[in-house]
Amino acid sequence: MTIWVDNRDVSAAQAPIAGVPRTEIPVPDAVQAIADGDRATAVWRNVCGGVTFRIGPEHAARCFVKWAPAELAGTPEGDFTDEAARLRWVGSFVTVPAVLEMGRDDAGSWLVTSALNAFNAADRRWQGQPSVAARSIGFGLRRLHDLAPVDRCPFTWSVDDRKTQVHARLTHGEGPSDWAPEHRHLAISEAREILSSPPPVDKLVVCHGDACAPNTLLDENGFYTAHVDLGSLGVADRWADLAVAAWSLEWNFHLPCERALFEGYGIQHDSDRLAYYRLLWDLS
Numbered sequence: 001m002t003i004w005v006d007n008r009d010v011s012a013a014q015a016p017i018a019g020v021p022r023t024e025i026p027v028p029d030a031v032q033a034i035a036d037g038d039r040a041t042a043v044w045r046n047v048c049g050g051v052t053f054r055i056g057p058e059h060a061a062r063c064f065v066k067w068a069p070a071e072l073a074g075t076p077e078g079d080f081t082d083e084a085a086r087l088r089w090v091g092s093f094v095t096v097p098a099v100l101e102m103g104r105d106d107a108g109s110w111l112v113t114s115a116l117n118a119f120n121a122a123d124r125r126w127q128g129q130p131s132v133a134a135r136s137i138g139f140g141l142r143r144l145h146d147l148a149p150v151d152r153c154p155f156t157w158s159v160d161d162r163k164t165q166v167h168a169r170l171t172h173g174e175g176p177s178d179w180a181p182e183h184r185h186l187a188i189s190e191a192r193e194i195l196s197s198p199p200p201v202d203k204l205v206v207c208h209g210d211a212c213a214p215n216t217l218l219d220e221n222g223f224y225t226a227h228v229d230l231g232s233l234g235v236a237d238r239w240a241d242l243a244v245a246a247w248s249l250e251w252n253f254h255l256p257c258e259r260a261l262f263e264g265y266g267i268q269h270d271s272d273r274l275a276y277y278r279l280l281w282d283l284s
Contacts, residue, residue: 018046019214025051028107031065038062044214048077054115061115063100069108076231080111083231086155087113090206090233093148095226118217118225122252130253131260132222133213137245138264140216140224141208145238148206157207157234159198165284166195180282195280199273201237209233211241212248239270243277 025042032040035055044052049069056062072078084099091098097113104110119125126133170192176184183191208215209232217226242265246258262269 019044021045021051027053028067028110030103030105030107030110031055031067034063034065034101034110034112040065046077048072048075050077056115063115064097064113066111066113067108068110070106073104073109078109080109080231083229084111086230086233089154090144090148090230094144096230097226097228113228116217116226116228118219120214120228121216121218122213122248123218126218126222127253129222130249130255130257133216133218133253134249134257134260135264136218136222136224137211137213137216137249138261138266140227140264141211141238141241141245142265143224144208144227145203145205145241150204150206150235153206153235155206155234157209157232157236157240159195159236159240159280162280162284163195166192166280169283174283180278183279183282191279191283194276195283198280199239199276202270202273203238204235205238205241207234207236207238207241209236209241211245213245213252214248237273237277239273240277240280242267243274244281246274247278247281 021042021044025045027035027040027042031053034040035053038056040053040055041058042051043054043064050072051067053065053067054061055065066080068078068080070078076082080102084102087096087099090096095116097116099111099113101112102110121133121137170188175188176186179186186194208227208230210229215227215229216224217228219225242262246261249257249261258269
């Protein structure tokens with residue numbers, strides 16, 4: 001799972017944060033070999049310890065390398081097989097990075113993808129105009145949902161599958177103290193009860209699976225260009241994506257801009273579906 005980048009300093013008590021590394025990160029040997037003399041720069045670090053490196057200069061990157069340490073082996077964050085398969089499939093319908101290479105050694109695993117000439121929607125350039133980014137995020141999700149064919153998608157992101165993940169996490173001891181602040185008032189039994197009654201499906205689509213703002217790429221004018229980080233892509237109700245996208249705006253922009261996202265998508269706000277899928281996201 002990707003947690004949203006926060007461009008301010010936020011205490012660990014508020015939420016785990018993924019984002020641009022604030023300290024220098026050593027470049028693994030495998031990434032140095034892929035760079036082959038070009039500069040490898042850490043541009044993103046997730047909450048699990050995985051790092052994305054840019055190979056080449058900022059405005060002329062040759063490729064990007066997602067790298068995960070060996071201790072993540074066997075987890076979705078440490079095995080890029082599923083993400084590569086999803087990128088290859090959905091790339092026939094919308095713009096996503098091309099898969100160039102995959103590998104693994106004793107230190108970790110990696111996925112190499114092509115570079116796209118774009119900026120993520122949480123980039124500092126949009127902090128002064130969050131509605132521009134929010135509207136484009138909504139537009140981009142609508143484009144993905146409209147163009148990727150549900151009846152041909154071999155992947156799922158269903159409520160039942162995700163509830164299985166919730167059960168596994170709760171069984172391993174996670175609880176309210178591990179959840180987002182807005183859910184910590186719930187007892188585990190209350191959360192389970194809410195998740196046992198999902199709202200009726202509005203529309204099944206091929207969901208991104210991690211539709212937070214940094215995973216939408218925009219061009220220099222703020223127009224939607226592509227999506228990245230599609231390791232959870234699969235068929236689900238479109239509100240599963242919309243809930244995550246809208247929630248992430250709070251972390252990235254600290255201003256109310258949900259309305260622009262829904263306008264960009266072309267849909268009316270649905271508080272019940274948003275609340276349900278936020279809780280499902282948080283616990284799964």
